Amino acid sequence: xxxxxxxxxxxxxxxxxxxxxxxxxxxxxxxxxxxxxxxxxxxxxxxxxxxxxxxxxxxxxxxxxxxxxxxxxxxxxxxxxxxxxxxxxxxxxxxxxxxxxxxxxxxxxxxxxxxxxxxxxxxxxxxxxxxxxxxxxxxxxxxxxxxxxxxxxxxxxxxxxxxxxxxxxxxxxxxxxxxxxxxxxxxxxxxxxxxxxxxxxxx
Amino acid sequence: xxxxxxxxxxxxxxxxxxxxxxxxxxxxxxxxxxxxxxxxxxxxxxxxxxxxxxxxxxxxxxxxxxxxxxxxxxxxxxxxxxxxxxxxxxxxxxxxxxxxxxxxxxxxxxxxxxxxxxxxxxxxxxxxxxxxxxxxxxxxxxxxxxxxxxxxxxxxxxxxxxxxxxxxxxxxxxxxxxxxxxxxxxxxxxxxxxxxxxxxxxxxxxxxxxxxxxxxxxxxxxxxxxxxxxxxxxxxxxxxxxxxxxxxxxxxxxxxxxxxxxxxxxxxxxxxxxxxxxxxxxxxxxxxxxxxxxxxxxxxxxxxxxxxxxxxxxxxxxxxxxxxx
Amino acid sequence: xxxxxxxxxxxxxxxxxxxxxxxxxxxxxxxxxxxxxxxxxxxxxxxxxxxxxxxxxxxxxxxxxxxxxxxxxxxxxxxxxxxxxxxxxxxxxxxxxxxxxxxxxxxxxxxxxxxxxxxxxxxxxxxxxxxxxxxxxxxxxxxxxxxxxxxxxxxxxxxxxxxxxxxxxxxxxxxxxxxxxxxxxxxxxxxxxxxxxxxxxxxxxxxxxxxxxxxxxxxxxxxxxxxxxxxxxxxxxxxxxxxxxxxxxxxxxxxxxxxxxxxxxxxxxxxxxxxxxxxxxxxxxxxxxxxxxxxxxxxxxxxxxxxxxxxxxxxxxxxxxxxxxxxxxxxxxxxxxxxxxxxxxxxxxxxxxxxxxxxxxxxxxxxxxxxxxxxxxxxxxxxxxxxxxxxxxxxxxxxxxxxxxxxxxxxxxxxxxxxxxxxxxxxx
Numbered sequence: 001x002x003x004x005x006x007x008x009x010x011x012x013x014x015x016x017x018x019x020x021x022x023x024x025x026x027x028x029x030x031x032x033x034x035x036x037x038x039x040x041x042x043x044x045x046x047x048x049x050x051x052x053x054x055x056x057x058x059x060x061x062x063x064x065x066x067x068x069x070x071x072x073x074x075x076x077x078x079x080x081x082x083x084x085x086x087x088x089x090x091x092x093x094x095x096x097x098x099x100x101x102x103x104x105x106x107x108x109x110x111x112x113x114x115x116x117x118x119x120x121x122x123x124x125x126x127x128x129x130x131x132x133x134x135x136x137x138x139x140x141x142x143x144x145x146x147x148x149x150x151x152x153x154x155x156x157x158x159x160x161x162x163x164x165x166x167x168x169x170x171x172x173x174x175x176x177x178x179x180x181x182x183x184x185x186x187x188x189x190x191x192x193x194x195x196x197x198x199x200x201x202x203x
Numbered sequence: 204x205x206x207x208x209x210x211x212x213x214x215x216x217x218x219x220x221x222x223x224x225x226x227x228x229x230x231x232x233x234x235x236x237x238x239x240x241x242x243x244x245x246x247x248x249x250x251x252x253x254x255x256x257x258x259x260x261x262x263x264x265x266x267x268x269x270x271x272x273x274x275x276x277x278x279x280x281x282x283x284x285x286x287x288x289x290x291x292x293x294x295x296x297x298x299x300x301x302x303x304x305x306x307x308x309x310x311x312x313x314x315x316x317x318x319x320x321x322x323x324x325x326x327x328x329x330x331x332x333x334x335x336x337x338x339x340x341x342x343x344x345x346x347x348x349x350x351x352x353x354x355x356x357x358x359x360x361x362x363x364x365x366x367x368x369x370x371x372x373x374x375x376x377x378x379x380x381x382x383x384x385x386x387x388x389x390x391x392x393x394x395x396x397x398x399x400x401x402x403x404x405x406x407x408x409x410x411x412x413x414x415x416x417x418x419x420x421x422x423x424x425x426x427x428x429x430x431x432x433x434x435x436x437x438x439x440x441x442x443x444x445x446x447x448x449x450x451x452x453x454x455x456x457x458x459x460x461x462x463x464x465x466x467x468x469x470x471x472x473x474x475x476x477x478x479x480x481x482x483x484x485x486x487x488x489x490x491x492x493x494x495x496x497x498x499x500x501x502x503x504x505x506x507x508x509x510x511x512x513x514x515x516x517x518x519x520x521x522x523x524x525x526x527x528x
Numbered sequence: 529x530x531x532x533x534x535x536x537x538x539x540x541x542x543x544x545x546x547x548x549x550x551x552x553x554x555x556x557x558x559x560x561x562x563x564x565x566x567x568x569x570x571x572x573x574x575x576x577x578x579x580x581x582x583x584x585x586x587x588x589x590x591x592x593x594x595x596x597x598x599x600x601x602x603x604x605x606x607x608x609x610x611x612x613x614x615x616x617x618x619x620x621x622x623x624x625x626x627x628x629x630x631x632x633x634x635x636x637x638x639x640x641x642x643x644x645x646x647x648x649x650x651x652x653x654x655x656x657x658x659x660x661x662x663x664x665x666x667x668x669x670x671x672x673x674x675x676x677x678x679x680x681x682x683x684x685x686x687x688x689x690x691x692x693x694x695x696x697x698x699x700x701x702x703x704x705x706x707x708x709x710x711x712x713x714x715x716x717x718x719x720x721x722x723x724x725x726x727x728x729x730x731x732x733x734x735x736x737x738x739x740x741x742x743x744x745x746x747x748x749x750x751x752x753x754x755x756x757x758x759x760x761x762x763x764x765x766x767x768x769x770x771x772x773x774x775x776x777x778x779x780x781x782x783x784x785x786x787x788x789x790x791x792x793x794x795x796x797x798x799x800x801x802x803x804x805x806x807x808x809x810x811x812x813x814x815x816x817x818x819x820x821x822x823x824x825x826x827x828x829x830x831x832x833x834x835x836x837x838x839x840x841x842x843x844x845x846x847x848x849x850x851x852x853x854x855x856x857x858x859x860x861x862x863x864x865x866x867x868x869x870x871x872x873x874x875x876x877x878x879x880x881x882x883x884x885x886x887x888x889x890x891x892x893x894x895x896x897x898x899x900x901x902x903x904x905x906x907x908x909x910x911x912x913x914x915x916x917x918x919x920x921x922x923x924x925x926x927x928x929x930x931x932x933x934x935x936x937x938x939x940x941x942x943x944x945x946x947x948x949x950x951x952x953x954x955x956x
Contacts, residue, residue, distance in 0.1 A: 289838070289842055290842055290843055291841060291842065309843065310845075311843035311844060311845040311846060312726060312727035312728050312797075312844065312845065313726065313727070313728070313797030313843060313844045313845075314797075314843040316796075316797040317797055317798075317842075317843055317844075320796075321841075333727070334727045334728075334845065335727040335729075336726060336727025336728075337727065368724075371727060374725070374727065397723075397724030398719050398720070398721075398723070398724055398730055398732070399719075399720050399721030399722070399723070399724045399725075400721075400724060401721075402721040403721070403724070403725070
């Protein structure tokens with residue numbers, strides 16, 4: 001995993017915790033089961049995490065699938081930076097790591113994994129990014145938190161927790177792989193008033 | 204990052220590492236079926252070449268097109284003897300065409316500087332080689348190649364051998380490698396090392412055999428035979444005997460030492476065929492890396508509302524070394 | 529002709545006095561003079577110097593009238609406080625015959641802004657192969673006494689020897705542009721650490737110093753006068769100092785820009801700073817100032833070199849060498865020498881009027897401001913200051929290296945044989 005410390009995690013206020021470590025673990029376990037149930041097993045399954053925090057989530061889900069089904073599901077990462085629709089609104093952004101598993105995604109059941117689903121623009125970008133990589137047979141979406149306020153017709157197939165929020169609140173996901181602790185918190189005050197920033201999987 | 208890339212000295216260490224990391228991400232694009240990213244869609248990039256250079260121009264062209272930019276190639280006639288259409292008039296024409304960036308190669312040192320600062324156009328200017336001054340993207344792709352093989356460049360010993368005096372590649376490499384923490388030694392006959400090179404914060408040596416055993420990278424520069432006529436060295440034979448990289452010298456290198464050359468090579472002059480074609484030569488890979496590095500530069504300069512801000516992310520370059528994640 | 533009563537001028541920077549100019553001469557000098565029908569010029573606070581004499585100017589006519597003409601160049605000279613300029617011979621056609629030098633001389637007289645003393649070429653066409661008809665030029669109406677291939681160096685040792693010997697017959701002087709051609713092929717800027725970094729071919733100091741050393745020895749050997757143009761390096765100053773210590777007949781000049789600017793300016797790649805000989809290091813600038821202060825360097829000469837816009841608005845290697853100098857010379861000398869405490873106004877009068885007139889054998893100029901002397905003088909306000917605007921140059925060209933820079937002082941009035949060529953800072 002890229003050990004990229006999250007600068008905002010140090011500075012943002014803690015807010016109120018809505019998911020603690022056991023909650024998160026249970027949610028991921030449930031998601032893993034739901035994925036297997038929906039797809040009737042692990043055949044042709046590929047998990048693609050959207051960096052940064054979608055990636056450790058995808059890895060954890062794959063581990064749970066392996067524990068339950070005894071099958072090793074390929075895990076990768078898909079950076080969507082280049083496909084964002086707001087590229088020209090801010091200085092050029094650093095690219096994150098893309099790692100498509102060796103078997104590729106053609107004719108596979110690809111489950112995109114992200115930490116927070118908000119406006120849906122990140123997922124739209126991910127679909128475009130995948131289009132240039134290959135042609136999955138099916139694309140599904142698993143998110144830890146769905147906080148509503150969709151700006152595009154996008155929906156998640158597997159949701160850890162539905163979290164109705166107001167636009168003045170910010171949702172922050174912290175994961176042990178990056179932030180020393182697992183926690184999902186809501187705080188008052190938007191991070192920087194845009195749909196990105198740390199509220200939506202750190203962009 | 205600054206709006207223009209005129210000199211390797213324009214890049215801070217964070218800038219340079221950001222470019223290398225971005226190039227690493229973009230390099231894998233070459234393995235995909237669709238070798239295109241939409242990031243520069245709608246941007247216009249002009250290749251303004253006042254000097255012939257098919258290879259560099261094609262490299263920039265490929266880089267721009269893979270990022271979905273529109274590319275216009277402009278080959279200007281004219282040399283130091285016949286001025287042809289003036290630099291200024293060309294720049295004004297390009298401005299009228301709405302170029303977002305101009306990649307310029309010119310026979311006169313400082314021409315990109317003039318383009319960037321004379322107020323003729325608002326484009327980002329990328330120096331693709333100006334006279335005997337600099338060639339920053341070449342230095343970046345060289346550093347990228349080294350980094351992919353050797354990891355973090357701190358403390359690495361790089362020997363740059365040959366006609367340093369007339370080499371813009373040597374100048375840019377000396378600057379960039381210092382920025383990245385490497386130790387540079389310039390090697391050549393005294394006539395081919397620039398006057399005042401002692402002030403460059405690099406080591407120099409007239410003795411190639413003394414430098415080779417400790418080098419982690421040996422970069423051979425092209426030496427033109429015609430320099431003999433201006434008394435830079437007496438004969439081709441003497442030059443290659445004293446400063447050419449041949450099989451015997453290659454055997455004195457450490458196992459991990461890379462052999463590089465910016466091209467085009469003068470086989471038999473500064474480098475022999477057996478060295479150029481050996482396994483430790485990464486000369487062909489340098490060309491591949493060139494497209495990825497130029498894609499990174501174009502993306503970071505033009506992909507957003509302004510050039511990328513390279514934050515000091517601790518341990519970023521080191522952690523990413525050699526493909527390990 | 530009008531008379532002028534100049535009131536309260538500090539003659540050579542000394543005590544205030546009045547000067548009455550009548551019939552082309554200084555009629556009276558003293559305190560509290562009466563007007564007697566003369567036009568009064570209030571010179572309170574102004575310094576009065578003899579009209580300046582430039583030993584090295586390029587007026588470009590005939591041949592490059594797009595860059596400058598005798599008329600516009602002498603206008604610039606008058607505004608700079610000059611009453612005489614020596615016009616260099618690298619025109620087109622070259623001033624290597626009596627015909628061309630007389631043409632330039634006449635153009636100067638017709639324009640009337642200052643005296644023009646044409647310089648004759650040493651060799652035909654400046655080609656460095658055959659001596660030009662130096663005697664004919666000396667005998668012509670232009671009465672040439674200064675001979676130079678400036679722009680190019682008389683590099684052939686035998687030719688230089690012959691030229692030095694030949695001009696003795698008419699008390700001429702050979703003014704050498706010291707530049708060993710083979711060491712400076714396609715040279716662009718001072719050879720130093722910076723030239724290596726910038727990728728611009730270097731012009732090594734030794735290429736100037738070696739020629740100066742040779743020429744000093746030749747001048748001593750044949751007993752003829754040598755004048756060294758635009759000295760630019762510390763080493764050159766030392767060689768000239770040594771030659772003078774031997775009593776040899778050597779004189780030397782320095783340009784205002786070499787007293788102020790260094791090669792650091794080339795980092796901008798702006799060809800406004802491209803000049804021959806090139807701008808050098810800070811150590812060289814310091815040595816030149818010291819040399820001018822102690823008299824090793826006898827004169828300040830502008831090397832005023834106009835170039836049209838397209839020859840400077842391009843990449844460095846394609847640009848022409850040269851800078852304007854006439855209108856800003858006195859201000860630069862004030863800034864670098866007077867305000868720095870290295871030279872008093874009396875010294876300025878010597879370096880910029882008396883000595884150049886003596887070297888050029890120019891009668892009537894550089895004379896003391898005393899009764900009976902020709903009324904060639906300049907009134908200068910050292911307390912003023914201004915930001916240099918290229919658009920204000922009356923030259924046809926705009927290539928001044930001081931654009932946007934604040935310089936002290938202002939020429940208020942210039943008088944040429946009692947005629948005001950400049951009054952209140954404006955051409956008459």
